Amino acid sequence: MHRHLVRHLTYPLHEWLKGKDTLSRLSQLERTQYAARADLEAIQMTKLRRLLDHAHRTVPYYRQLFDDRRIRPDDITSVADYAAIPCLTKSLVREHAERMRSTADTGRHLPYTTGGSTGEPMKFVVDRRRVSAEWAANWRARRWWGVNIGDRMMSVWASPIEASAQTRLKTLRDRLLNTQLISALNLDAEAVPGYLQRIRRFKTDYLFGYASCLTLLAKTILDRGLSPPGRLKAIFTTGDTLFEHHRRLIETAFQTRVGIEYGARDGGFIAHECPHGGLHIFEEGMVVEVLDRDGRPAKPDHPGEIVLTILDTRAMPFLRYRIGDIGYLSSRPCPCGVTLRVLGGLVGRVCDNLIRADGSTIHGPALANILLTNPLIERYQIIQTDYARVTLKIVSAHPLSAHERHAIQRGFDLAFGQPTTLHIERVGEIPASASGKTRYIINQIAI
Numbered sequence: 001m002h003r004h005l006v007r008h009l010t011y012p013l014h015e016w017l018k019g020k021d022t023l024s025r026l027s028q029l030e031r032t033q034y035a036a037r038a039d040l041e042a043i044q045m046t047k048l049r050r051l052l053d054h055a056h057r058t059v060p061y062y063r064q065l066f067d068d069r070r071i072r073p074d075d076i077t078s079v080a081d082y083a084a085i086p087c088l089t090k091s092l093v094r095e096h097a098e099r100m101r102s103t104a105d106t107g108r109h110l111p112y113t114t115g116g117s118t119g120e121p122m123k124f125v126v127d128r129r130r131v132s133a134e135w136a137a138n139w140r141a142r143r144w145w146g147v148n149i150g151d152r153m154m155s156v157w158a159s160p161i162e163a164s165a166q167t168r169l170k171t172l173r174d175r176l177l178n179t180q181l182i183s184a185l186n187l188d189a190e191a192v193p194g195y196l197q198r199i200r201r202f203k204t205d206y207l208f209g210y211a212s213c214l215t216l217l218a219k220t221i222l223d224r225g226l227s228p229p230g231r232l233k234a235i236f237t238t239g240d241t242l243f244e245h246h247r248r249l250i251e252t253a254f255q256t257r258v259g260i261e262y263g264a265r266d267g268g269f270i271a272h273e274c275p276h277g278g279l280h281i282f283e284e285g286m287v288v289e290v291l292d293r294d295g296r297p298a299k300p301d302h303p304g305e306i307v308l309t310i311l312d313t314r315a316m317p318f319l320r321y322r323i324g325d326i327g328y329l330s331s332r333p334c335p336c337g338v339t340l341r342v343l344g345g346l347v348g349r350v351c352d353n354l355i356r357a358d359g360s361t362i363h364g365p366a367l368a369n370i371l372l373t374n375p376l377i378e379r380y381q382i383i384q385t386d387y388a389r390v391t392l393k394i395v396s397a398h399p400l401s402a403h404e405r406h407a408i409q410r411g412f413d414l415a416f417g418q419p420t421t422l423h424i425e426r427v428g429e430i431p432a433s434a435s436g437k438t439r440y441i442i443n444q445i446a447i
Helices: 003-017 022-032 037-058 060-068 090-096 128-144 168-176 192-201 211-224 244-254 364-371 402-416
Strands: 109-113 123-127 153-157 179-183 206-210 234-238 258-264 268-273 279-281 286-291 304-310 321-329 342-349 377-386 389-396 421-426 441-443
Touching: 003 022, 003 168, 022 037, 022 128, 037 060, 123 128, 128 258, 128 268, 153 211, 168 179, 179 192, 192 211, 206 211, 211 234, 211 244, 234 244, 244 258, 258 342, 268 286, 268 304, 286 321, 364 377, 364 402, 389 402, 402 421
Parallel strands: 153 179, 153 206, 206 234, 234 258, 377 441, 389 421
Antiparallel strands: 109 123, 258 268, 268 279, 279 342, 286 304, 304 321, 321 342, 377 389
C-alpha cells in the first residue's frame, strides 16, 4: 500500500481497533526526549510510585513481599529507596506466575512466552498499556533514522510463536501495514538470492531482524558478489549481539547504516541506537539499573547485570527484573541532543559469557577478537563445560594449521588467566537455536 495511506489511515485504524493509544504516546515521547534530566527523572519516579501502589494493592505476590519486608510504597522517593525491593528472577516468575497477576481489571491480557533458549520457557501476560508504550518508543527511535510509520519493512524473523501465527488474517494485516516476513529458519545460501529479489520487489525501505541472520545474509551477498537489494534507509538488528565486525559486514553488503534495537519479550522495549551511536534507554517507560557482582549499583562505564522495571504495565508487573544481560551505563551524553541516558555497551547475556575459576567474567566480544583475526574462521561457537574446559566449534574454509591452533590456545589461556583444556572442532555449520538465533557462546556453568 502507499506509505501515506498506511501512515494516516490503516495504521491509526489498526491501533484504534486494538484499543491502543500508540500515536498519542508517540507525540508525547517526541517532546520528552529533549527534556532536562530532572524532568525525565520526575516522570520516572511519578510512574514508579503509581506502579508500586498498584502492585501492593492488587498483586498478591507483591503485597506479601512488601508486607513481609515492611516496605511501604509511599516511602520510596528515589531509585536508592527502590533498591530495598528484592530483584525478580525468571525462576520466581515461573514459580509465582498466577500470584503475580493483578486482581484489578487491567483490560485485555495478551499471553507471551519467552523462547527458552537457555532453559524452560517462561509464560506471562502483558496489557495494551505496555504494548502501546513500547510501540510508541519504537517508532520514535526509528524516526531518528528517517524511518516512519507506513514505510515498507521486511523482517528477518524466526520465532516459532510468530511462524505459527501466519494465518490469513495476519497476512492481510501485514499487507495493510506494509510489512513482510522472511523466515530466518531457512537461510541457506541457495535461498538468499530469492530473498534479495523479494526485498527488491517489495521496494523495502528498511530491514529488521536478528543480528546473526542479517550477518549471514550480508556474508552471502559479499561472497557471491551480489548487488544490494535497492536503497534501504536503515537496518535494525535485535535478538542477539551485534559485533562491530558484523555491523561493518552488513553495512558493506547492503550499503546502508545499521542500528541496534535492544529489547526482549520479557523485558520489553529497552533501548534503541541513534545514528550518532548512542544506545538510548526508553526512560519514560523503563527504570534500568546496572548492578555489580555484590548487587550494588555499578559505576558508570563499568559492566554489570542489567535489572529492569517496566513502568507502563499493570496486568503483571515485573519490579527489578533480572533479565540476564550484561551491560554498562555510559558516563558521556550522546551528541545527538536526545537527553535519554545511554547504555554504553551490551556485553551479552549472563550465560553468553565465560566464567573464570575466581568467578570473574570473560565477555563475548573479547573472545570474538581472538577468533576473528583469523580470516579462515567464518563462524564459531564456544561451549564452556567447566572453569578451564572449553569446546570451540568453527566453520572454516580450510583446516587450521598447528600455528593457528596454538595462537587460539594462547589467546584463551591469556583470557582465562590459566592454562585451559581447549578442544577445537571443525564443523560444516553451526545450527541456529529453535528461535532462529545463533548462540556464539553457551556457558553450561551459568545455565
